Amino acid sequence: MRLAECLAVYLRWRRSFDDWITVARAAREAAHRAGNRLGEGDAWTNLGNALREAGRVGEAVDAHTRARDLHRAAGDRQREGIAWTCLGIALEKAGRVGEAVDAHTRARDLHQAAGDRHHEGIAWTCLGIALEKAGPAEEAIEAYGKALEIFREFEDWYRAGRTLRNLASAHESAGRPSDARACWLQAADAFTHANAPDRATQARTRAEDQE
Numbered sequence: 001m002r003l004a005e006c007l008a009v010y011l012r013w014r015r016s017f018d019d020w021i022t023v024a025r026a027a028r029e030a031a032h033r034a035g036n037r038l039g040e041g042d043a044w045t046n047l048g049n050a051l052r053e054a055g056r057v058g059e060a061v062d063a064h065t066r067a068r069d070l071h072r073a074a075g076d077r078q079r080e081g082i083a084w085t086c087l088g089i090a091l092e093k094a095g096r097v098g099e100a101v102d103a104h105t106r107a108r109d110l111h112q113a114a115g116d117r118h119h120e121g122i123a124w125t126c127l128g129i130a131l132e133k134a135g136p137a138e139e140a141i142e143a144y145g146k147a148l149e150i151f152r153e154f155e156d157w158y159r160a161g162r163t164l165r166n167l168a169s170a171h172e173s174a175g176r177p178s179d180a181r182a183c184w185l186q187a188a189d190a191f192t193h194a195n196a197p198d199r200a201t202q203a204r205t206r207a208e209d210q211e
Contacts, residue, residue, distance in 0.1 A: 001027045017054035024050050041070035060090040081110035100130040121150030137174040161190035181210035
Protein backbone atom coordinates (compact mmCIF):
# COMPACT_ATOMS: atom_id res chain seq x y z
CA MET A 1 0.00 0.00 0.00
CA ARG A 2 2.84 2.38 0.86
CA LEU A 3 4.54 1.56 -2.43
CA ALA A 4 1.34 2.39 -4.31
CA GLU A 5 1.17 5.79 -2.60
CA CYS A 6 4.75 6.58 -3.63
CA LEU A 7 4.26 5.34 -7.18
CA ALA A 8 1.12 7.47 -7.55
CA VAL A 9 3.21 10.65 -7.67
CA TYR A 10 5.58 9.25 -10.30
CA LEU A 11 2.82 7.76 -12.44
CA ARG A 12 0.81 10.98 -12.34
CA TRP A 13 3.83 12.99 -13.47
CA ARG A 14 4.46 10.51 -16.29
CA ARG A 15 0.74 10.42 -17.12
CA SER A 16 0.84 6.63 -17.00
CA PHE A 17 -2.78 6.43 -15.94
CA ASP A 18 -3.40 2.78 -16.82
CA ASP A 19 -0.41 1.71 -14.71
CA TRP A 20 -1.57 3.99 -11.89
CA ILE A 21 -5.02 2.37 -11.95
CA THR A 22 -3.46 -1.11 -11.88
CA VAL A 23 -1.21 -0.24 -8.92
CA ALA A 24 -4.07 1.43 -7.02
CA ARG A 25 -6.32 -1.59 -7.50
CA ALA A 26 -3.59 -3.91 -6.21
CA ALA A 27 -3.20 -1.75 -3.11
CA ARG A 28 -6.96 -1.70 -2.55
CA GLU A 29 -7.16 -5.49 -2.76
CA ALA A 30 -4.20 -5.92 -0.41
CA ALA A 31 -5.75 -3.59 2.16
CA HIS A 32 -9.07 -5.40 1.92
CA ARG A 33 -7.46 -8.81 2.43
CA ALA A 34 -5.52 -7.50 5.42
CA GLY A 35 -8.68 -6.07 6.99
CA ASN A 36 -7.06 -2.62 7.02
CA ARG A 37 -10.13 -0.42 6.65
CA LEU A 38 -8.28 2.90 6.80
CA GLY A 39 -5.72 1.65 4.30
CA GLU A 40 -8.51 0.43 2.06
CA GLY A 41 -10.15 3.85 2.21
CA ASP A 42 -6.87 5.52 1.26
CA ALA A 43 -6.43 3.05 -1.60
CA TRP A 44 -9.93 3.83 -2.90
CA THR A 45 -9.00 7.53 -2.82
CA ASN A 46 -5.82 6.82 -4.79
CA LEU A 47 -7.78 4.73 -7.30
CA GLY A 48 -10.39 7.45 -7.66
CA ASN A 49 -7.71 10.04 -8.42
CA ALA A 50 -6.19 7.75 -11.06
CA LEU A 51 -9.58 7.12 -12.68
CA ARG A 52 -10.37 10.83 -12.72
CA GLU A 53 -7.05 11.67 -14.37
CA ALA A 54 -7.77 8.96 -16.97
CA GLY A 55 -11.08 10.67 -17.77
CA ARG A 56 -13.19 7.90 -16.23
CA VAL A 57 -15.08 10.29 -13.98
CA GLY A 58 -18.11 8.08 -13.34
CA GLU A 59 -15.88 5.34 -11.95
CA ALA A 60 -13.92 7.97 -10.02
CA VAL A 61 -17.12 9.16 -8.31
CA ASP A 62 -17.88 5.57 -7.28
CA ALA A 63 -14.32 5.06 -5.93
CA HIS A 64 -14.34 8.26 -3.90
CA THR A 65 -17.78 7.40 -2.55
CA ARG A 66 -16.38 4.07 -1.30
CA ALA A 67 -13.44 5.90 0.29
CA ARG A 68 -15.78 8.35 2.01
CA ASP A 69 -17.97 5.57 3.37
CA LEU A 70 -14.99 3.62 4.75
CA HIS A 71 -13.50 6.64 6.51
CA ARG A 72 -16.87 7.73 7.82
CA ALA A 73 -17.41 4.26 9.32
CA ALA A 74 -13.96 4.44 10.94
CA GLY A 75 -14.74 7.82 12.50
CA ASP A 76 -11.54 9.36 11.03
CA ARG A 77 -12.67 12.95 10.32
CA GLN A 78 -9.54 14.18 8.53
CA ARG A 79 -9.46 11.29 6.07
CA GLU A 80 -13.21 11.56 5.56
CA GLY A 81 -12.74 15.25 4.78
CA ILE A 82 -10.08 14.46 2.18
CA ALA A 83 -12.37 11.84 0.65
CA TRP A 84 -15.19 14.41 0.42
CA THR A 85 -12.83 16.85 -1.33
CA CYS A 86 -11.77 14.24 -3.89
CA LEU A 87 -15.40 13.23 -4.39
CA GLY A 88 -16.34 16.86 -4.95
CA ILE A 89 -13.66 17.28 -7.62
CA ALA A 90 -14.86 14.14 -9.41
CA LEU A 91 -18.50 15.26 -9.21
CA GLU A 92 -17.57 18.62 -10.68
CA LYS A 93 -15.72 16.90 -13.55
CA ALA A 94 -18.84 14.80 -14.12
CA GLY A 95 -20.93 17.97 -14.46
CA ARG A 96 -22.73 17.41 -11.16
CA VAL A 97 -21.86 20.85 -9.83
CA GLY A 98 -24.56 21.14 -7.17
CA GLU A 99 -23.45 17.87 -5.61
CA ALA A 100 -19.84 19.05 -5.83
CA VAL A 101 -20.72 22.17 -3.83
CA ASP A 102 -22.33 19.99 -1.15
CA ALA A 103 -19.30 17.67 -1.05
CA HIS A 104 -16.79 20.51 -0.66
CA THR A 105 -18.96 22.09 2.02
CA ARG A 106 -18.90 18.80 3.96
CA ALA A 107 -15.12 18.60 3.53
CA ARG A 108 -14.69 22.14 4.84
CA ASP A 109 -16.88 21.47 7.86
CA LEU A 110 -15.01 18.26 8.73
CA HIS A 111 -11.60 19.94 8.52
CA GLN A 112 -12.86 22.82 10.64
CA ALA A 113 -14.12 20.37 13.25
CA ALA A 114 -10.77 18.55 13.21
CA GLY A 115 -8.83 21.80 13.51
CA ASP A 116 -6.97 21.06 10.24
CA ARG A 117 -6.56 24.59 8.92
CA HIS A 118 -4.49 23.79 5.85
CA HIS A 119 -6.87 21.17 4.51
CA GLU A 120 -9.69 23.58 5.34
CA GLY A 121 -8.02 26.08 3.03
CA ILE A 122 -7.87 23.50 0.24
CA ALA A 123 -11.55 22.72 0.78
CA TRP A 124 -12.43 26.43 0.58
CA THR A 125 -10.55 26.66 -2.73
CA CYS A 126 -12.35 23.66 -4.21
CA LEU A 127 -15.66 25.03 -2.94
CA GLY A 128 -14.92 28.35 -4.64
CA ILE A 129 -14.23 26.62 -7.97
CA ALA A 130 -17.50 24.69 -7.74
CA LEU A 131 -19.47 27.78 -6.71
CA GLU A 132 -18.02 29.74 -9.62
CA LYS A 133 -19.29 27.09 -12.02
CA ALA A 134 -22.64 26.96 -10.25
CA GLY A 135 -23.59 30.57 -10.83
CA PRO A 136 -22.90 34.15 -9.69
CA ALA A 137 -19.33 34.89 -8.68
CA GLU A 138 -19.96 36.50 -5.28
CA GLU A 139 -20.09 33.31 -3.22
CA ALA A 140 -17.03 31.98 -5.05
CA ILE A 141 -15.14 35.19 -4.30
CA GLU A 142 -15.99 34.84 -0.61
CA ALA A 143 -14.77 31.22 -0.58
CA TYR A 144 -11.52 32.13 -2.33
CA GLY A 145 -11.00 34.89 0.21
CA LYS A 146 -11.28 32.41 3.08
CA ALA A 147 -8.79 30.08 1.38
CA LEU A 148 -6.36 32.94 0.74
CA GLU A 149 -6.43 33.96 4.40
CA ILE A 150 -5.44 30.45 5.45
CA PHE A 151 -2.69 29.99 2.86
CA ARG A 152 -1.14 33.34 3.82
CA GLU A 153 -1.29 32.26 7.45
CA PHE A 154 0.78 29.17 6.56
CA GLU A 155 2.99 31.13 4.14
CA ASP A 156 1.96 28.65 1.47
CA TRP A 157 2.72 31.14 -1.24
CA TYR A 158 2.17 28.84 -4.21
CA ARG A 159 -1.38 27.97 -3.17
CA ALA A 160 -1.93 31.63 -2.26
CA GLY A 161 -0.90 32.56 -5.79
CA ARG A 162 -3.24 30.00 -7.32
CA THR A 163 -6.09 31.24 -5.14
CA LEU A 164 -5.42 34.85 -6.13
CA ARG A 165 -5.44 33.72 -9.75
CA ASN A 166 -8.89 32.20 -9.16
CA LEU A 167 -10.02 35.38 -7.45
CA ALA A 168 -8.83 37.46 -10.40
CA SER A 169 -10.76 35.29 -12.84
CA ALA A 170 -13.89 35.53 -10.68
CA HIS A 171 -13.62 39.33 -10.62
CA GLU A 172 -13.20 39.31 -14.40
CA SER A 173 -16.37 37.25 -14.73
CA ALA A 174 -18.17 39.74 -12.47
CA GLY A 175 -17.04 42.65 -14.67
CA ARG A 176 -14.62 44.18 -12.16
CA PRO A 177 -11.35 44.65 -14.08
CA SER A 178 -9.70 46.87 -11.44
CA ASP A 179 -10.24 44.23 -8.73
CA ALA A 180 -9.04 41.55 -11.13
CA ARG A 181 -5.88 43.53 -11.87
CA ALA A 182 -5.13 43.94 -8.14
CA CYS A 183 -5.49 40.17 -7.65
CA TRP A 184 -3.25 39.37 -10.62
CA LEU A 185 -0.54 41.65 -9.19
CA GLN A 186 -0.86 40.02 -5.76
CA ALA A 187 -0.71 36.62 -7.45
CA ALA A 188 2.53 37.65 -9.15
CA ASP A 189 4.02 38.59 -5.78
CA ALA A 190 2.88 35.32 -4.21
CA PHE A 191 4.34 33.24 -7.04
CA THR A 192 7.60 35.18 -6.73
CA HIS A 193 7.73 34.27 -3.01
CA ALA A 194 6.98 30.65 -4.00
CA ASN A 195 9.94 30.63 -6.43
CA ALA A 196 7.61 30.13 -9.39
CA PRO A 197 8.87 32.89 -11.75
CA ASP A 198 7.02 31.55 -14.81
CA ARG A 199 3.67 31.78 -12.99
CA ALA A 200 4.61 35.23 -11.68
CA THR A 201 5.31 36.44 -15.21
CA GLN A 202 1.99 35.05 -16.45
CA ALA A 203 0.15 36.84 -13.64
CA ARG A 204 1.84 40.18 -14.41
CA THR A 205 0.91 39.78 -18.07
CA ARG A 206 -2.71 39.20 -17.11
CA ALA A 207 -2.59 42.30 -14.87
CA GLU A 208 -1.39 44.37 -17.82
CA ASP A 209 -4.32 43.08 -19.86
CA GLN A 210 -6.66 44.70 -17.33
CA GLU A 211 -5.20 48.19 -17.76
